[in-house]
Each structure stands twice: as structure tokens, then as C-alpha cells.
Amino acid sequence: MGCGATEVADLLRAGAATITEHRVELIDLDRPIGDSDHGENLNRGFTAVVSTLDTAVPETPGGVLKIAATTLISKVGGAAGPLYGTAFLRAATALGDRAELEADAVFTALRAGLEGVVARGKAVVGDATMVDALSPAVDAAEAAVGDGIPAVLAAAADAAEKGADSTVPLVARKGRASYLGERSVGHLDPGARSTALLLRAFAEAVR
């Protein structure tokens, strides 16, 4: 089964729904180590993405992701806006103007998104950021490319959840949490959590 612009738009709608559902959880995760705005900012951004897609869905999956990128950049703010915005923008660029995606293209988009986040935020695995969720997700997605899109996204979501949990014992080395030093230990990184939530929502939407 291929995945066209309409299906990609539906993935984003599912992602927006999960962010709305987990808004308070993300705010609570962010409160002790950040400025408690992650849930609010992401919810505002994804709600705006859905509004834009309700007006018109672009013709290609890349076009849909690009709309999501520019909307998130404008509406989310903080670090999450530029990071998620860059991820979706790079994914859109990697897909170009193809009309239908197969599993390998979904993997390519995920990898481009990760590369964008790393380039923008200069974080590596182990810094207690969204990279800790996204990086293992991309590796798992690659391993599942032969099994189709639902398998790719399910593998990515599983790995992202494990990766997000791995941030709990870490000392944060990027963003506002890094100002806390050792006191950031024991907290699940909100960005890693939202990445895992989004990938799980994408995986469930294509099942």
C-alpha cells in the first residue's frame, strides 16, 4: 500500500490529536527542567497545522510536510519550533515531488528529519533530547523497510519510546534543562517524549 498526500495529512491529524491529548503530560514533564511550555506550544502548533490542512491539502506528501514545517516554525516558538520545523522541512525536501510513498521513502524522510534536528540543535544521542528518541527510531525504521510502511512506523515508534525512556537517568546537555546540570537527572525529556508520541500516533494511523 502506498501513502499519498491525503494519507500523510491524516498522519499529521493523528499526531495533532495525540499532542492535544497529552498536552498536560508534556507540560508537567517540562515544568521541573524547562519552562513548562512544551505541551502548550506544540499543541498550538499542531492545531494550526490541522487548520491549514483543513483549508487545502497540497498535492504531494512532501508538500504536506512542508506546510506542517512552516506552520510549526511560525506557531510553536522556543526550541521545539525550529527543531520540529527543521525536521519536517528536511523530510519534505528529501521526498521531493513524489506523489506516493513506499516504505523506503518513509525511512528516507525520517532519516532526513533526524539529520535536520541534529544540524539545528547540535545534540547527539545521550544529551537527553529528542535525538535520543528519533535516532534509534530511524535505525529501527531502516531495519523494517522490507516489511512495509506500517512495520516501519511501528518499529520507529517502539524504538522512540524506549529511547525517550532512556533519557530519565541522563544529565541534560542541551536546552534549558542543561542549566540544571546533575539536577536534570531523573526526568524524562519532554522533547523525546513528544517525538515518541508523534511516531506512535503515525504508526497507529497507518495500521
Added chain:
Amino acid sequence: MRVGLVLVSHSGKLAEGVAELAAQMAPDVTVVPAGGLPDGGIGTDYDSVLAAVERAEAGGGVVLLYDLGSAEMTADLVVESLADPGTAVVVDAPLVEGAVAAAVAAQGGADRAGVASAASSARGGESATPGEHAGSAETTELTLGNDVGLHARPAALLVRGIAGLEADVRIRLGDQEADGHSVLALMSLSARKGDRIEVSATGTQAAEAIGRIKSLVERNFDE
């Protein structure tokens, strides 16, 4: 065309304050503050920064400075999204010192690379290494007669006065020496009214540089 400056900060007040300070030393440079969120809250806003870059662009390019954390990401993203990303550059520099140094360099007619380099070398006002100018060395001693000595505005006037000359200028006060092309280095000398400074210059226009500084000091920096 002069280079424009954009100051990206989490706080609107901080960006405006730094812009005010920089503009005082560089009256002809467009310094655009881009701080805070549209609703007045703390944060950086992509659309505001993009609009600021468009306002600061007068044909000579734009240099962006930022305060911390995500301000750098927002600034980077804005530059990447420009029709020609080569026209603007984000500089890693201390915001206050960098903005002042960049504004003075832009006022003196430096190009985008020159303004960026002035900002990034403005760390605590340390002296730059002497340049490789050929030509004879000139030295003179001058007594500061103006009320505030080599404070911000006079220091900026001095740097602007010799900008663009083929001359490497050093200013000494006692056993301290400062780069005559750096406002912050000059200010860090803390030269006051009545102090005697030694001005030395090398390069093909060394004499012209000395002459201009002498004239400024004799005019009490037009105070």
C-alpha cells in the same frame, strides 16, 4: 550600502536596550531589535526575526546576534529561509559587546564579513594582535581634555575616525595597551580626563590616523 544588524533576544526589552546602546555609537546603522514573542512574552519568534532581517537589509547584508539557547536556532532558520541565505550571517558573540563592536564596524563602512568578525572578536575587549601593515611607525602623546575621557561615545568616535585607513593603531595608558580599532578595548583602558595617552600607528596611512585622533582629542571629541 551599510550592513544592518538584527538583535535576537528572548526579551523584547533586552533587544531594544542593546539596540539603543549600539545605535548611540553608530547613528547611521540600522539596528533592529527582534526580542520576545508577539504577545510580549519571553521567547523568540521566527516571523518577528524574519521581518527584522528584512527591515535591516539595505543592500549591504545583515549580521544577526542572539542571546541564548533557541534564539540561535531561530536566527539560523531565518537565514536559511532567505531567498539568498548568503546575504545574512548569524554570529556567535556576546550580545552587548558584539552588538556595539558590530555597529561601530558597520558605521565605519565594513562589509558583512568585517562586521561579523568585529562582533565575534568582541569578547571582553581583549586586544587584537597587531596587523601586518607595512610602512613607518608614528607615535604621539595626547592629553585627554574632555569630561568623560575614553568613554563609550568618544571611543566610538575614535574608532570610526580611523576606520578604513591603512593603519594599525595602538593606544597606551600607563602599562596598558589597547587596539585602537576596538571600542571595547579602548573603553577598558579607563582613560579619564587629564590622562596622557600614547598613540602609535603603523601602516601607509599611519600619519593620517594619528592626525585624525589628535584632532578629535584637541576638539574634546566635540563634547
